[in-house]
Amino acid sequence: MNHSWSFILALFLSFNLNAQYAPAAGQAGSTALHKDSVLWADWGATPYVWSRGPQDISQPQLGLASNGQPAAAAGPAGDGTVFSLGDGGQATYYIHPPIIDGTGPDFAIFENGFSDSFLELAFVEVSSNGVDFVRFPAVSLTDTAQQVGGFGALEASKIHNLAGKYRANYGTPFDLSELADSSRVDINNIAYVRVVDVVGHIGEYGSYDSRGQLINDPWPTPFPSSGFDLDALGVIHQLPLGLRPLAQAEPLKIWPNPSPRAKALQLSLAYEAGAKLYIYNMQGQLVKSMQPNGPKISLSLAELPAANYIIGYKGQLAQLILLP
Template identity: 45%
Template sequence: MKKQLLLILFFALHTAMYAQFQPQAPLSGHHAVHKDDTLIKAWATGAVFEPGWIQITDTTLGRVSSGNISNVLGKAGFNLISMGDGGVITFTFDAPIVNAEGPDFLVFENGFLKQDDSTLAFLELAFVEVSSNGIDFVRFPATCHIPDTAQQDNFSFTYAEHVNNLAGKYIMNWGTPFDLEELKGAPNLDINKITHVRIIDVIGILDDSLGSRDKDGRLINDPFPTPFPSSGFDINAVGVLHNADGTQNIPIRNLRLRIYPNPAMATLQVENDGYPENAAIVIFNAQGQLVHREDYKTGIAIDIRHLTPGSYIIRIQNEHHVYQTRFHKL
C-alpha cells in the first residue's frame, strides 16, 4: 500500500512540475484566440522569408520550398509557409503593434489534435521576436517542459501545458498570444511601437550542438527529422489585438455616440451629443480594415446593406476627438 501511495505521489508531483501552463484549445483554461474573434483588429500585411533546411543534419537535401509569402498575409486560413529547420520569417504591419491590457498579438500555426485525446496535439514550435526599428530584435522568453527522454517525431503528440511563449502551442485556427508587457524595459525596444514580428523555427533535435534551447537552457524537443519540402514550423498568419491606427492618442468616448437599431440590417441611424467640426464617420470590420467612410452630420442614416454580417466598430472622428462604439450587422 505504501508503495502504491508513493507511486501516486511521484506521478502527481511529476505532472505538477511539467504541466504548469495553459491547456490546449478549446479546453477550459486555454488562452488562445480564435481566428474569427472580433478582438483581432488587424493582420500582417508584409513579410520577408528566409527558408530553413529540409533537414539540418543533411543539408544536401536543400531548403524548404512549400508555400509563398501571399499565403501568410491577411487573415489566418488554410494556406501557409513551411519554414524548415531554423527558417526565419519577419512580418510587418500597416500600423505598429502597441502594448495594452493583456496579449497584444497572435501567431497561428496548423497543429492538430490527437484523434482519441483532445488534451494532446501534434505541434511544431517556433521562437517569437519583436522589433520597433527593424534592426534590434528581442525574443520572448520561452519555456519548454516537453520530456527529452525520447526524440519527438512525425507521430508524436504534445501537451500544450508543457509550452509557454512558443508559437505553435495551439492548434490550427487558434492563435498563440504574446504580451508585450513581458518585454518592458528591454534595450532598444519601444513596446508601444512594434513594427516587426519575427518567427524563428525551433530546431527540435535532441543534440547539444544543433538543438534549440528555451530560456533556461533546456533542449526543446520538437518533431525531428521532418525530411520533406514542407518541413519545420508551418506559419499561417500573425494577428494583431492592439495597434496604433492613427487615433491612439486621441481620447475615445463611447457614451456620447448613439446608434440604432443595433443589430441593424439595412440602415444605421447615428446621433452624437455636440456636433464635431470637420468630422467623418468611419467603420472598421473585425480585421481592423476600413470598410466605410463618409462625412458626418448629426442624425445621419448610413446605408450598411453592402456590409457582410458580423461585428463592426463605428467612429465619428476629427483631429481632436473620437467617438466610438460597436454594432452588429445582420
C-alpha cells in the same frame, strides 16, 4: 548533502518538471484565440524578409523547405495556405501602424497543426527599429530523455511563449508587457515581428529555451513542408491610424531602381537628425548602415553584390534591385 536539503531539491525538480501552462484549445484555462474572434484589429501583410531552412538540418542534401510562398502567411488565418520555414528558418513581418501594449495579449501567431498534440514550434521576436530584436522568454517542459518523432505528440500545457502551441485556426497569444523591462525595444511601437522555427532535435542541432534547456518537438520532418508552417499574424492592439508617425506621409523613394552597382542611388526620405538608414539582404542580415545628413542623399553600393535588398529608414521600407 543532508536529507532535508535532498528532499527540498527533489520537490523543486518535481515541480519544474510537472509545472503546467495553459492547456490546449477548447479546454478550461486555454489562452488559444480563434481566427474568428472579434479581437482582431488587423492581420499581418506578406513577410518582407525571410530565410528558409533545410528540410532536415542533418541532411542538407535534401535541400530547403519549399511548401508555400511568403504571401501565404499574409491576411486572415485559416485560408488553407501556409509558408513552411524549414529547420531554423525565419520570416519577419513589418506592421503598420505599429503594435502597442494593451490589456492582455497584443498579437497572436497561427500555425496549421492538425491536432492538439501535433505541434510544431517557433520563437517569436519583436523590434521597434528593424535592427534590435527581443525574443519572448520561451519555456518548454517537454521531457528530453527521448526524441519526439516526426509525427510525435506534445502537450500544450508544457509549452509557454512558443508559437505553434495551438492547433490550426487557433492563435498563440503574446503579451508585450512581458518585455517591459527591455531597453532594446519600445513596447508601444512594435513595427516588426519575427518568427523563427524551433529545431526540435535534442542533440547537436537543437534549439534552446530561455532557461538554456533543449526544446523537444517533432523532428525530423524531411519534407517540403518541414518546420514551422506560418499561417498568419493577428494584431489585437495597434496604434490608432490618426497617430501614425509623420514619416509615413513621406515615403522612402529610391531611383533608379533597378540600379547598376556602379551607379549611385538617389534617395528621398523623411529626414530626422540622428536617424539611421539600414540595408538588409533578403536573408534579413544587415549589410550596411549610415546616418543621412539631409532629406535627399546620394548613396554608392558598389561594394555589395548584385542582388535584391531592403532599405529601411524610420519604419519605412523599400525594395532595391541591384544589377551587375
